[in-house]
Every structure is written in C-alpha cells, then in structure tokens.
Amino acid sequence: xxxxxxxxxxxxxxxxxxxxxxxxxxxxxxxxxxxxxxxxxxxxxxxxxxxxxxxxxxxxxxxxxxxxxxxxxxxxxxxxxxxxxxxxxxxxxxxxxxxxxxxxxxxxxxxxxxxxxxxxxxxxxxxxxxxxxxxxxxxxxxxxxxxxxxxxxxxxxxxxxxxxxxxxxxxxxxxxxxxxxxxxxxxxxxxxxxxxxxxxxxxxxxxxxxxxxxxxxxxxxxxxxxxxxxxxxxxxxxxxxxxxxxxxxxxxxxxxxxxxxxxxxxxxxxxxxxxxxxxxxxxxxxxxx
Amino acid sequence: xxxxxxxxxxxxxxxxxxxxxxxxxxxxxxxxxxxxxxxxxxxxxxxxxxxxxxxxxxxxxxxxxxxxxxxxxxxxxxxxxxxxxxxxxxxxxxxxxxxxxxxxxxxxxxxxxxxxxxxxxxxxxxxxxxxxxxxxxxxxxxxxxxxxxxxxxxxxxxxxxxxxxxxxxxxxxxxxxxxxxxxxxxxxxxxxxxxxxxxxxxxxxxxxxxxxxxxxxxxxxxxxxxxxxxxxxxxxxxxxxxxxxxxxxxxxxxxxxxxxxxxxxxxxxxxxxxxxxxxxxxxxxxxxxxxxxxxxxxxxxxxxxxxxxxxxxxxxxxxxx
Numbered sequence: 001x002x003x004x005x006x007x008x009x010x011x012x013x014x015x016x017x018x019x020x021x022x023x024x025x026x027x028x029x030x031x032x033x034x035x036x037x038x039x040x041x042x043x044x045x046x047x048x049x050x051x052x053x054x055x056x057x058x059x060x061x062x063x064x065x066x067x068x069x070x071x072x073x074x075x076x077x078x079x080x081x082x083x084x085x086x087x088x089x090x091x092x093x094x095x096x097x098x099x100x101x102x103x104x105x106x107x108x109x110x111x112x113x114x115x116x117x118x119x120x121x122x123x124x125x126x127x128x129x130x131x132x133x134x135x136x137x138x139x140x141x142x143x144x145x146x147x148x149x150x151x152x153x154x155x156x157x158x159x160x161x162x163x164x165x166x167x168x169x170x171x172x173x174x175x176x177x178x179x180x181x182x183x184x185x186x187x188x189x190x191x192x193x194x195x196x197x198x199x200x201x202x203x204x205x206x207x208x209x210x211x212x213x214x215x216x217x218x219x220x221x222x223x224x225x226x227x228x229x230x231x232x233x234x235x236x237x238x239x240x241x242x243x244x245x246x247x248x249x250x251x252x253x254x255x256x257x258x259x260x261x262x263x264x265x266x267x268x269x270x271x272x273x274x275x276x277x278x279x280x281x282x283x284x285x286x287x288x289x
Numbered sequence: 290x291x292x293x294x295x296x297x298x299x300x301x302x303x304x305x306x307x308x309x310x311x312x313x314x315x316x317x318x319x320x321x322x323x324x325x326x327x328x329x330x331x332x333x334x335x336x337x338x339x340x341x342x343x344x345x346x347x348x349x350x351x352x353x354x355x356x357x358x359x360x361x362x363x364x365x366x367x368x369x370x371x372x373x374x375x376x377x378x379x380x381x382x383x384x385x386x387x388x389x390x391x392x393x394x395x396x397x398x399x400x401x402x403x404x405x406x407x408x409x410x411x412x413x414x415x416x417x418x419x420x421x422x423x424x425x426x427x428x429x430x431x432x433x434x435x436x437x438x439x440x441x442x443x444x445x446x447x448x449x450x451x452x453x454x455x456x457x458x459x460x461x462x463x464x465x466x467x468x469x470x471x472x473x474x475x476x477x478x479x480x481x482x483x484x485x486x487x488x489x490x491x492x493x494x495x496x497x498x499x500x501x502x503x504x505x506x507x508x509x510x511x512x513x514x515x516x517x518x519x520x521x522x523x524x525x526x527x528x529x530x531x532x533x534x535x536x537x538x539x540x541x542x543x544x545x546x547x548x549x550x551x552x553x554x555x556x557x558x559x560x561x562x563x564x565x566x567x568x569x570x571x572x573x574x575x576x577x578x579x580x581x582x583x584x585x586x587x588x589x590x591x592x593x594x595x596x597x598x599x600x601x602x603x604x605x606x607x608x609x610x
Contacts, residue, residue: 038408098351098408099545103582103583104585106577110578111574227412235406262417265420269417276406276410280402
C-alpha cells in the first residue's frame with residue numbers, strides 16, 4: 001500500500017479517536033471546573049451511553065440518531081439527579097468528593113454488570129458501504145459518527161458561547177465566587193454542570209458504540225485517556241482539553257503505524273511527564289498548574 | 290499525636306490493657322487453622338501497604354496508583370532473584386528501593402503542580418504500569434505472570450509455611466505502625482501536618498511543601514513496594530492483574546473506611562475489609578456495590594472513618610460518668 005494513503009488513513013482514524021477523547025475531556029473539564037472534583041465516574045457514563053444506545057437500537061429498534069439523543073438527555077438527567085442526591089455535600093471538596101465519585105463509579109459499573117452481563121456485545125454498523133475519496137477508503141459508519149460528533153460539538157459551542165445558561169456555566173468554571181456575586185445560582189448550576197459534563201461522556205460512548213464493542217468494562221480506557229488529555233491540555237481549560245484531545249488521538253494513530261499500542265502509550269506518558277516539567281500550564285498555556 | 294490529653298498514669302495503664310488485647314488478637318490466627326492464618330497474613334500486608342497510603346494521605350494527597358508501586362517492588366525483586374540469581378533478601382530490598390526511586394522521579398515532576406495533577410498522573414501511571422507489565426512478556430511473563438516464586442528467606446531461615454510467614458508479616462506490619470507513630474510525632478511529622486492543614490502558611494514559615502510532600506510520597510510508595518515484595522513471596526505468584534487499578538482503589542477504600550486522619554485507620558480498614566471478599570464469595574458485583582455504597586456513606590456521615598467510632602465511644606463513656 002502507498003505510504004501517503006496509509007498516512008491519510010491514520011489521520012482519519014486519529015481524528016475519530018481524537019473526537020472521542022475530545023468529548024470525554026471537555027465533559028471532564030466541565031465537571032472539574034464546576035465541582036472542583038476529579039470525576040472518576042466519568043468513564044462509567046461513557047459506558048452507560050454505549051450500553052443504552054445498544055439497547056435502544058437493538059432491542060427497541062429506534063433509529064440511531066433518536067437513540068443517541070435519548071441517551072444524551074437521559075444522561076444529563078441522571079447526572080443532575082446523582083449530583084443532587086449524592087455529590088451535593090461534597091461540592092468543591094476536592095479530596096473526599098473525588099473518592100465519592102470512585103464509589104459512584106463502582107456502583108454504576110457493577111449494576112451494569114448485573115443487568116447486562118460481562119460479555120462484550122457488538123452493535124450493528126450505523127450505515128452500510130464505504131466512502132471513497134481518491135485511494136482512501138472510509139466506512140460510511142465512521143463518517144456518520146464523525147458527523148454526529150461535530151454536530152454535538154457545534155451545539156455545545158453555541159450553548160456555551162451564546163445561551164444564558166451556557167455563559168453562566170462558563171462563568172462558574174472561570175471563577176465560582178465572582179459568578180455567585182453576579183447572581184448566578186449555584187443550586188441550579190452544580191447539577192446542570194455535572195449533568196452536562198457526564199452527558200458529553202455518554203454521548204461519546206453512544207457514538208463510539210457502533211465502532212467499538214459494548215460491555216460494562218468499556219469505561220476504563222476512555223477515563224484514562226481523558227485524564228491524560230486533561231493534563232496535556234492544562235487542567236480547567238476547555239479549549240486546551242479540546243485541542244489536546246485531537247492531538248492525542250492523532251499522535252496515537254500515527255504511533256500505531258510504528259509501534260504496538262501499549263508502547264505508544266508509554267511514549268505518550270513520557271511525553272506528558274516531560275511537558276509537565278517544561279510547560280505545566282498545558283499545550284495552549286491556559287490551564288492552571 | 291496530641292489528640293489524646295488526660296492524666297498520664299491512667300492512660301498508661303489503659304494502653305497496657307489495649308496492648309494485651311491486641312496481642313491476644315494477633316496471636317489468635319496461629320491457633321485457628323490455615324484459612325484464618327491466610328486472611329491474617331493478607332491483612333498484615335494490607336496494613337503495611339495502606340500505611341504507605343496514609344503517609345501520602347497525611348500530606349493532603351491521594352495516590353491512585355499505589356498498587357503500581359507494589360507491582361514494581363514485586364516484579365523487580367522476583368526478577369532479580371530468578372534471572373540474576375540474587376539473594377532473596379537483597380533482591381527484596383532492591384525491589385523496595387526501586388519503588389522509592391520511581392516514586393521519587395514521578396513525584397519530583399507532579400508534586401510541584403496542583404494536587405489534582407497528582408491524582409490524574411498517579412492513576413494514569415498505575416494503568417500504564419499494568420500495561421507495561423502485560424506488554425514486556427519476554428521478561429515479565431505478560432498476562433501469565435510469574436509462577437513458582439521461591440518463598441522468602443532471611444539468613445537461611447525459610448518462611449515457607451503459613452505460621453512462619455505470618456510471623457514475618459505481623460512483624461513487618463507492627464514495625465510499619467511503629468514507624469508511623471514515630472514519624473508523626475517527630476519534627477518531620479509535624480511538618481507534614483502543617484503542610485496538609487495549610488500549604489501556603491507552611492511554605493511561608495520556611496517549610497518546603499514540595500520537599501515534604503516528595504519525601505512522604507517516596508516513603509509511602511516504598512512501603513507499598515515492600516508490601517509487593519512480601520506478597521509475591523507469600524502467594525508465590527505475581528501477575529499484572531494482582532496490581533491493577535482495582536487493587537489501588539481497594540487500598541484507598543481501606544484507607545478511607547478505616548479513617549483518613551488517624552494512624553490506626555489503615556489497621557482498622559485492613560482488618561475490616563480484607564476478610565470481606567470471603568463473605569461475598571462468588572458475588573463480586575455485590576461486593577463492589579457494597580464497597581461503593583460504604584465509601585459514600587462513610588464520607589458523608591463518618592468522615593473520620595471507623596476509627597472515629599472509638600473516639601465517639603470514649604466520649605460517650607465520659608459523658609456517662
């Protein structure tokens with residue numbers, strides 16, 4: 001095969017993976033920004049998204065897009081509810097809050113295990129056929145996934161940029177105290193911020209479900225990647241997380257041309273550590289170190 | 290620690306009563322069969338490892354890759370003994386030293402940043418250590434792990450039976466508790482407490498927060514390394530999955546449920562939680578849900594952990610008098 005074709009193919013795969021990381025990391029950053037807690041349950045919401053979409057399309061025979069939308073809003077509602085029920089006393093309590101999310105993750109994963117069982121399920125592709133551009137072949141299902149992911153991002157951007165609740169949420173992420181002085185009500189924005197953050201994780205899971213397999217264990221890897229992306233992008237910076245997500249996806253995809261995946265992971269970890277020494281505020285220099 | 294004030298004489302006597310009670314409990318496994326002995330050994334090793342977590346925790350940090358340092362200790366010591374034919378004691382010490390070295394390098398980088406980076410990076414490090422052990426299968430045996438690890442031996446005395454190994458594990462666990470007690474009543478221990486109470490204030494009084502946290506991290510990770518060395522020698526088998534993220538989280542669970550602010554927390558946490566999987570045998574999911582619920586409930590209603598029950602009882606008794 002031609003070297004340049006291989007490279008383009010790797011770029012496309014990298015962008016798909018990068019979009020997944022981006023959605024995970026932006027959601028994580030949103031939760032961290034609002035709650036000041038590391039959300040260890042983030043990967044489990046990815047898993048819930050994948051499992052729910054599997055059941056909506058496979059068992060109830062709903063169209064894919066409808067299932068993804070239902071999953072997304074369901075996850076926002078569940079996230080907001082869990083925040084209100086469980087996380088409320090731990091808001092901005094960095095140490096204990098994060099251990100509470102560890103407990104939450106254990107509960108979510110094992111409840112899913114009891115209901116779904118440990119075996120990986122595979123979901124049918126969203127679309128048949130392939131898209132051919134020059135010598136490059138991309139399965140249509142992947143094109144769809146990328147399209148949906150970009151749509152979600154555009155909507156998220158519009159929401160955060162132009163809508164009142166979106167702007168309020170950004171203000172809370174930026175500086176909680178000043179935001180409250182401006183009359184932004186924490187009572188509303190804690191559950192909303194957490195719900196929206198885990199909603200993004202669930203939509204990442206929902207979109208990736210037709211590409212990867214679905215099981216109660218799929219949340220662990222995206223969680224790890226979200227952590228690395230967030231460190232790479234500079235903690236607390238949403239643009240940093242988005243940029244670093246794409247960069248990490250592309251790097252991994254190119255690296256997989258030369259190494260096996262765990263060797264690539266080692267190199268990336270070493271690179272992240274080197275970056276923490278040289279440039280602790282993240283790739284875009286906007287995070288707080 | 291200065292939490293317990295009171296008259297010197299009665300307290301001394303009470304301490305003796307406690308010591309006798311503890312000594313009876315600690316000798317009990319020798320007379321109660323293989324199964325209890327097995328659990329007692331695991332409990333002792335968990336006390337040692339969670340004590341390490343507690344030293345790190347006292348600085349206001351939570352290491353989510355604690356099992357990885359146990360893995361480093363275990364693999365380095367076993368590989369040095371099998372591949373390079375090192376003496377078991379020397380290999381074990383080197384394994385522990387390796388854990389210290391790696392934690393030093395990692396800590397030097399991440400402890401200069403905000404506390405959250407520590408969580409994110411230790412978690413990632415734990416996962417990647419597991420992946421690396423799986424991947425370098427020519428040396429580490431990959432997913433199959435390394436079987437038939439020779440039992441521990443010190444100066445020709447071989448700890449090849451459970452009663453013997455329990456003696457070793459108990460001694461090490463007690464030693465680690467004694468070390469913690471000494472550490473936290475020392476000058477350095479007070480510096481650790483100062484750092485966790487208010488890092489900015491500690492820094493302004495001339496303490497180097499970075500240096501203190503780094504020393505605590507290296508010390509705590511070395512205890513994990515020693516725990517890994519001993520675990521490998523006791524079980525006789527190591528694999529990457531013995532030291533995965535679930536293991537790290539199990540240590541954190543013990544630490545939190547036992548009590549995060551007391552030197553007795555790790556002991557209580559390990560004693561309560563180590564035998565628990567036996568109750569839930571065959572129902573791992575139920576056990577994990579129970580752990581999750583317990584973590585949330587303890588943090589919500591008893592943030593001092595189970596140890597705080599004791600202080601509560603003490604207060605209750607005093608109120609009655």
